[in-house]
Amino acid sequence: EIYDTHNESGEIMAFIMQLIANSNRNxxxxxxxDAGENxxxxxxxxxxxxxxxxxxxxxxxxxxGNKLLGEKNYDEAIPLLKQAAEAGDPAAQYWLxxxxxxxxxxxxxxxxxxxxxxxxxxxxxxxxxxxxLNEIAYVYLKQEQYEKALxxxxxxxxxxxxxxxxxxxxxxxLFKKGDKKAARAMWDKVISLEPDFAENHDSELYKLLFSKKx
Numbered sequence: 001e002i003y004d005t006h007n008e009s010g011e012i013m014a015f016i017m018q019l020i021a022n023s024n025r026n027x028x029x030x031x032x033x034d035a036g037e038n039x040x041x042x043x044x045x046x047x048x049x050x051x052x053x054x055x056x057x058x059x060x061x062x063x064x065g066n067k068l069l070g071e072k073n074y075d076e077a078i079p080l081l082k083q084a085a086e087a088g089d090p091a092a093q094y095w096l097x098x099x100x101x102x103x104x105x106x107x108x109x110x111x112x113x114x115x116x117x118x119x120x121x122x123x124x125x126x127x128x129x130x131x132x133l134n135e136i137a138y139v140y141l142k143q144e145q146y147e148k149a150l151x152x153x154x155x156x157x158x159x160x161x162x163x164x165x166x167x168x169x170x171x172x173x174l175f176k177k178g179d180k181k182a183a184r185a186m187w188d189k190v191i192s193l194e195p196d197f198a199e200n201h202d203s204e205l206y207k208l209l210f211s212k213k214x
């Protein structure tokens with residue numbers, strides 16, 4: 001499934017980042033050491049938290065840009081995202097890739113989208129890295145470059161192996177490549193990780209596998 005960066009998961013991430021922004025840096029890092037590396041189902045390594053703290057002003061720019069993007073206020077959103085992305089913020093790089101991929105406030109440009117997705121994918125933040133890899137896989141899928149798409153989605157799975165969505169994406173790629181058996185195996189993996197996935201997500205793989213048209 002292609003991620004909607006303005007859905008509930010995106011709001012949870014924004015809420016967590018706001019908590020971090022208003023908290024004592026050392027306290028939060030100690031808490032992470034004690035509690036493990038999982039907050040509200042979103043995996044964040046300690047070094048990623050350090051990066052967020054140390055680049056908080058840039059992250060705030062990116063967050064504001066994404067909020068404006070969700071409100072379709074493109075005239076204000078795109079310059080903020082570009083500023084943050086050029087400063088190296090992985091969230092801004094990812095969201096700017098989304099904007100170019102779908103023509104949100106800019107002319108649709110898959111090449112420019114790939115540029116920003118690839119920058120985000122090279123960052124230490126595993127959530128944005130994996131999300132960017134997922135989007136890169138869909139760019140290749142739209143071009144019917146199935147092997148490239150599979151190679152990239154496998155990198156997303158390796159980055160966050162317990163995230164059901166990436167197996168869903170892989171299954172969709174396999175189905176469209178013509179391997180329905182492997183696609184079904186991916187769906188079984190999806191629901192083993194998230195039994196209510198079909199109810200909570202707009203899964204193209206689910207439609208492909210279980211629609212009467214197919």
